[in-house]
Amino acid sequence: MRGPLLEATGALRPAYEQVDWAASPLGPPRDWAPELRSTLYVALTTRFAATLLWGPEYVLVYNEAYAELIGEKHPAALGRPAQEVFPEIWDDIEPLLDGVMETGVATFPLDMRLDMVRNGALDEGYFTYCYSPVAAPDGTVLGILDIALETTGHVVDRRRLDVLGRLGIALADVDDAGELVAVTSDLLGKAVDDLPKVDVVLGGAAEVAATSWHGATPPAHVGLEDVVVADGPEGRVAWLALPVQGPRARRPLLAVLLNPLAAEDEAYRDFLVLVARAIGAAVDRVNAHEQERSEAAATRAMSEALQRSMLTDPPDLAPLDVAVRYLPARNDSRVGGDWYDAFRLPDDDACLVIGDVAGHDQRAAAVMGQVRNVLRGVAQSVGTPPSRVLGALDRAMDQLGVAAMSSALVLVAGRGGEHSSLGPLDGSTPVVFSSAGHLPPLLLSPDGTARLLWTDADLMLGVDPRAERHDTRVDLAPGATLLLFTDGLVERRDVGLEQGLERLREAAADLHHLGLEALCDAVLTQVGGAPEDDLALLAVRRRTG
Structure with missing residues (x-):
């Protein structure tokens, strides 16, 4: 090899001069085909990694950039068949080389994985390259020009x-x-x-x-x-x-x-x-x-313990049977102010209460205890009707500085005090209730008819202590049941309040034949489920005997 072709080899000149070309498959350079010499000159002068794979054995002749790309395989690769130089990737590249030689159509793999021995060990590599045919004037493919770019890093x-x-x-x-x-x-x-x-x-x-x-x-x-x-x-x-x-x-x-x-x-x-x-x-x-859950669990335990300590079992309120339930929310942070109460008034009437203090934390539970205790004292002092109890409670909360809002429903059943003239009609027990922004009670008749006792609910407690309050009367027939409940029983994120109330009404109608305790359990199972908010449920039934 001499002349411009040898000059074009640059830093690879010593390596090219040391090759015994006459003993190689290419033969001495003076006998090389013009297509080999001209294409090799192009490969040697480009700055891309380029090699010729010449003849049926795909003998390699290449430039400096290609020598860097193949690492320790240089300079032994010069003048040797590709299968000897690249045994570890031969199964991958041979079909591509043969395809170009047979068809004369270039191939252009993108980011092809070719793991080669280059640095003393097998080395992960990715390459984008083009195998282009080099043809004689008659169209016969004599060799392949490979211009390669290593894309391993990318x-x-x-x-x-x-x-x-x-x-x-x-x-x-x-x-x-x-x-x-x-x-x-x-x-x-x-x-x-x-x-x-x-x-x-x-x-x-x-x-x-x-x-x-x-x-x-x-x-x-x-x-x-x-x-x-x-x-x-x-x-x-x-x-x-x-x-x-x-x-x-x-x-x-x-x-x-x-x-x-x-x-x-x-x-x-x-x-x-x-x-x-x-x-x-x-x-x-x-x-x-985990720390938040631990702290929330501790808070929940304290709030729930405080709440349950005040939600005691109801006393004997014959001729009424009473059942109560309290179910904390499934969310640790939403133990709050839902409550119930049941007690006798001085005139022997039964007083039943359901309420919900705004908030979901220890403070709500503590305020619930204050409201419950004040209500008991007020009810014992002012007596009936329930509207008077709620009005006096609202004023007492304002005077005592109980800064909280709460819904509540107070229900009085019996013949005591000012309502003694309401005595039983056909064995029924007269019931008078007043609502401070609370959900309506559900009346479940012995025949399974269920209806919500909607009224124009008055303001919640804690809004305006001078608000006017009103009473509603209903007669509780023998075997009839009233369900008092908080919104945790019927409200869900995916179910509106009206839908939840209707679901409760339909479920209660189907369960009317159950005993009072069983009724409460069934309602909690079918309607309450795993509540997103805590809930209180109070059921009262007029005995038949």
Whole structure:
């Protein structure tokens, strides 16, 4: 080789001069076909990685950029058949080369994976390249011009960004430690090109268990943002400390079996650090949620204990039977001010009360206790009718500084006080009730007819202590039942109030034949379910005997 062609070889000139071309499949350069010489000159002078694969054996002659691309395969690759140079990828590229030789049509793979031995070991690689035919004047394909671009960095970066994105999305709603480990292991376990195996150890080094791939003992010191690599039973293992709040000695760890085909370079380490950060942030969220749940559970327990301590069993109110139920919300934060009460008035009438103090916390439960106790005292003092009880209660709350709003319904059954003239008609018990912004009671007749006793409800307690209040009378026949309840029984996010009330009415009509206690249980099961708000239920039935 001499002249312009030799000059074009540049830094590769010594390598070209050392090749015994006469002994190679190409033969001496003076006998090379004009198509080989002219195309090689183009390849040598382009700045893209380019090689010729000439003749039926696809003998390689290439430029400086291509020599850098194939690494340690140069300079032995010069003048040798491609199958000898690239045995590890020959099954992938031979069909493409043969196709171009046979058809004369170029092929253009994009980001094709070709793992080659280039740096002393098999190396993960991705390439975009074009195999173009080099033909004689008669159209016979003599060789192939390969212009290649390595895209390994772009492909791997894109792949790793996708893993980080999916990891962030998957962990966004996780609020349990066990779920966090399961979600992380499942998602990262599918990213085998970068994370062949992973292990998240939330308890820190003290809880690292022996496994078949990383062993039982992590490095003694793994600092934040550090990637400590050690040899394990199955290969190189990277250890990282998850950046979480809390004692350093118990900091969770991430173990990763490294991809043996990937370079342990700064990009790989930065990726592992970002994975650890994402998991660490999720661990902090889980810990915060668990702390919130713990605090909410404690608050709930205190509120519920306070509430239940005041919601006592009703006394004997013959000829009435009374059953009560209280059900806390399924949400820890919504234990609040729902309440009921049942007691005798001085004239021996029965007083039944249902109410709901605004709010869902310990304060609501405490205010409920105040309102309940004040109402008892007021009822014993002012007597009937219920409207007078509610008016006096509203004024007392204002004077005592009870700054809260509450709905309430007070019901008086019997013949005492000013209503003695209302005596029983055909065995019925006269009932008078007054509502301060509360839901209507449900009257369930012995024959199964059920109707809501709608009235123009007066203002809630705590709005205007001078508000006018009104009474409504209904006669409770033997065997008839009244259900008093709070909105937690009938309101749901996906069900409007009117729909919830109608659902209750229909269910109660079907359950009218049940005993009072069984009726309450069935109503809670069919209508109450797992309430989003706490609820109180009070049922009163006129005995038949």
